[in-house]
Amino acid sequence: MAPAATLTVAGVDFVADPAGAIYWPEQGLLAVADLHLEKGSSFAERRVLLPPYDTAATLARLAQLVARYTPRTVTALGDSFHDRRGPSRLEDGDRASLTAMQHGRDWIWITGNHDPDPAEGIGGEFMDVLKLGAITFRHQPESGAGGEIAGHLHPVARVAGRGRAVSRRCFARDETRMVMPAFGSYAGGLNVRNRAFASVFETLDFTAHMLGERRIYAVAARQCLPD
């Protein structure tokens, strides 16, 4: 089992997994963001024939986390499907593994800009926002929202050393809020020094928790390289 880090947001301690998910022990809640399921087939509709294995790969990684933490609740913070037709394009096998994961627990799909409407055939409940104690889960970060955990931005941090640079997905976090890394196999990334993060974190006094192979590396945002 991978050693996980503890990330504190608004006084709540979360277990952060190097796979790119957080677990809230008190609530038995596992959260992931930006699964972008069926992104491959979404491109294929436009005849860009990307390998059709992304959904299976993403679900398999999620299944490992579910097995590891056995959460009572799983919540996906929006953009769970790459487009509105995504759920209808799910292969039977992928649908079955999703159903298996949902068995015996609550599953909350938070809506995102790619998947704004509730969908048929994928189980779970649909919400725009999930509030639990001091914490608000939503897809798109809102400016000045304390205690917020969101996705949408796909944070990536870049650091340099030894003559080269390394770029990895990361949690972008300060004491009050956090933006989660994208979990989807085909989800791209946005540098935390991009101006899009300036509306979430007013200064560079936040931390990028970079996802390593087996652990998470905390790096000050001002130490990260811009693109």
Add this chain to the structure above:
Amino acid sequence: MTALERPADPPLLPETFTRWFAQRGWTPRAHQLELLSRARDGRSVLLIAPTGGGKTLAGFLPSLVELSSLYLSPQKRGEGKKTGLHTLYISPLKALAVDIARNLETPVAEMGLPVRIETRTGDTPTSKRQRQRRDPPDILLTTPEQLALLLASADAPYLFGTLKRVILDELHALVTSKRGDLLSLGLARLFRLAPGLATVGLSATVAEPEDLSRFLVPQPEHGEARADLVIADGGAEPRVTMMEPGEHLPWAGHSARHAFPQIYELIKQHKMTLVFVNTRSQAEMIFHALWHLNEDTLAIALHHGSLDVEQRRKVETAMAGGKLRAVVCTSSLDLGIDWGDIDLVVNVGAPKGASRLLQRIGRANHRLDEPSRGILVPANRFEVLECRAAIGAVADRAQDTPPLRIGALDVLAQHVLGAACGEAFLSDELYREVRTAAPYNGLTRTDFDATVDFVATGGYALKAYERFAKIRQNKDGRWRVSHPMVAQRYRMNVGTIVEADMLKVRLVRSRSGGAGRTGPIARGGRVLGEVEEYFVEMLTPGDTFVFAGEILKYEALVENEVYVSRSTATDPKVPSYEGGKFPLSTYLADRVRGIMAEPKQWSVLPEPVRQWLEIQQLRSRVPARHELLVETFPRAGKHYLVCYPFEGRLAHVTLGMLLTRRLERAGLKPLGFVANEYALAVWGLGDIGLRISRRELSLPALFDQDMLGDDLEAWLLESSLMKRTFRTCAIIAGLIERRFPGEEKSRRQVTISTDLIYDVLRKHQPDHVLLRAARADAATGLLDIKRLGEMLSRVRGRIIHKSLECVSPLAVPVMLEIGREAVFGEASETIMAEAADDLIREAME
């Protein structure tokens, strides 16, 4: 008419032409006449001639003679010129095609031939392109990419049905890349569309002319077919010497700084000097330094591939007009026409290959009866050996051009899509046609079918995309594009040149105050050229680097442009030495090993180099020609292993990656490695030398070829070089599209990264046709696996271990690269850990 009744052949050169030659005071050269005679017999010919041998005219003469007899014969006169396209000329350079067209106009006009000559490049206006399809010229000059586009249209049979001849210029350069693969497939198609077609290949001297001549004719099902070979007189022997290095010959590095004053003197003594270097950044640095020395304000210019096209054209025009005294250039001037009256070529740094060097030196003096002059400037001790080896190779007229390529599957995929955009194709027919192209002669039906499957639905084991197929089979079994959008996208993405993502460099005024984010950046300065995105990724604002002949300060990345300002710094902070595109050729490497192995040959070497080898002999050992010397020694608390394969930096990096994996498994805790063209140094915490001496670690096992099995596979999984290779294949094969200028960088959040595709595909379908294409590229490209394999097999049973107290003289150059070159190792995690430690230190202090 029987043979007996056949009238005597008319002279090879008609009256009009003989007169024209005489007026110019020329006599037709033997190879020009030979080419005419072969052409009259309908033969395809490969002409091998040095630069300045009237090669281009030789190539066009048969076409001009035929066209003149067509148009000037009494029967044809006044019949209206409905002959269609007669000759297609294909050049690797757009500029060359344009220039040749201009040069051809002269003889055509002077002889009064009613021949229409036109070019077709990416710059040709749409209206002219459309007209060219309806009403083609007699002679069309174009590039391989434009040929592919012309072939991928329904009117290709009309356009090319009348074609009699294809002239392929600079063939030696074209065939070494995927552009050559694409061209070979186009040629195969032309042979089918125009059954009477003959080809003329124009080439510099190559190692295997017979091999190259196969490229020019359709290959039969079994055996091989060759074009006729015509070899022109080689002209005078080139005079190549090495610049005597002073006492301060550097141990390592590639700057050749010590030689700048001498190079400047040479420029002063000659009319026009070309200074060739191996990399863009070297070109920048030398250019900068020469201007520093340039008290006489000689007209010295800079030319490399990243400079703005306009700026390059200006330099070329100034050269042709004799307005320059010197041009510092990279391989950007390896090809091309007469760039003015050059009387000296200076090659700075390692020559890398004998043929490449000969071609560069051939740029000096285009008069065949006088020798061209070249001076080699070694930048370090090993390069002295390499220069010496190259001078020997030139004297022996040895050639080391690579063998003909095996056609790449990603290029085939592009061609298949092109074929479906043109007339619809039948698999059986297209397979037969493709196999007539020499690089694809060995293509199996299985690979062909897999490629067609890839083009149609992605070629995935999971058949998810039938309804999104790009090409579909009709009831008659013919494949056609399923949607006009597919054809449109094909046309946007045609070609095999995939540049690294480039960013424009724009000169702006410096922000006042320097550090911090205050003050807006002035917009709208001049564009200096383009740099690779990965270079910019290494920079932080405030870093200085040399570009376009100036020291610049990196200000910011704004949208897709790099903003820079002029810097007052005297030394750029970022050296940015990129290993260079071309590795040391196997042939030259062997000669270098030969020189080292024979102390008798050392007498010709400069004093510091001779001493260096002699001390090496005393302290350790100078490896024999086929040996692999492995030295181990401790230094500053770490243990080093240095070996000398002489196989080029790319192969050494691959070897380093694999060796560190093995040392890791052996518990020797390797920390990193660094490679240069000749050697590889690995270091770690464990005492490697002791373990070898105690026979606990076996060198033959460490260097066993089986490292190219599982270890290689495991490394390829994460190798960024492999991912770069895959990206190129994915773009060429049409899986994803090129990124076009003007596309927002932040769009990447929603677009797709090939690295992610690679990871997923490799896990789920490791035998996918694109992964196979990428692996084939890796064998010879960025990872040079093939060469590494050959080396490992060569040194089997010949590995010599020397356990030393301290670093040996031979090891010094590669050891000095530490700190200059990127260090490889378990770096990604380490770099992040170090960055994280910094945070802890910051918090605790």
